[in-house]
Amino acid sequence: MTMPNVDNEIVRMIAADTNTPEETDSRLFEETWAEYSEGARIMD
Template sequence: MKQEAAEEVVKALATETQTPLEIVARMYEQTWAEFSDGARVMDYLTVLVSRRVREDLRTLRKDAH
């Protein structure tokens, strides 16, 4: 994935979830590494990674309350 596109996705997730950009960027990077390791098809990786990060952030927020 191109760096600019990843940055836009991270910014959107940070805004949507009201989470600091640095946290979302770190989570996105880690999830991308996990999902792309050994992946043959990369076409939908952005969607899958974004979904996982969003779900993880919701879980963290829910657990914090």
């Protein structure tokens, strides 16, 4: 069994909840993720 692509599931849920195209939400998700993860460090 393969694992679903979590990013795609998140984008689909956001698009459904906000009634916006998946392409728009996908772009915004990618931009936000890139901004958030830039320079991020895991401190465990």
